[in-house]
Amino acid sequence: MEIEHLVEECIGSAMADTLMDLANDIDITAVRHGVNRLEIANELYHIVFGSVNEELVARKIVSVPQNLPEEGRYFKCIELY
Numbered sequence: 657m658e659i660e661h662l663v664e665e666c667i668g669s670a671m672a673d674t675l676m677d678l679a680n681d682i683d684i685t686a687v688r689h690g691v692n693r694l695e696i697a698n699e700l701y702h703i704v705f706g707s708v709n710e711e712l713v714a715r716k717i718v719s720v721p722q723n724l725p726e727e728g729r730y731f732k733c734i735e736l737y
Contacts (some may be wrong), residue, residue, distance in 0.1 A: 659717070663708055674700065 678693045678700075686696050714720045 659712070667704065671700075671704065 675697055678697055679686075681687075684696075687693070709718075709721065713720055
């Protein structure tokens with residue numbers, strides 16, 4: 657929970673702003689090429705929290721996650737509301 661609060665404190669508002677921009681008319685290549693905004697948001701989530709997980713592993717705060725073919729290799733440990 658402490659990690660969740662730290663991440664939310666550090667990037668929560670920036671993530672919220674970015675997702676709100678996606679809901680509006682942000683001019684990025686994916687939008688111009690017709691990619692669904694929910695798909696863009698999903699990919700953004702995976703990039704950000706994949707990076708958080710990589711950093712947690714690199715600092716030995718958590719162990720390397722088990723690689724499950726159907727679920728990917730990242731922990732499902734952080735949620736932002």
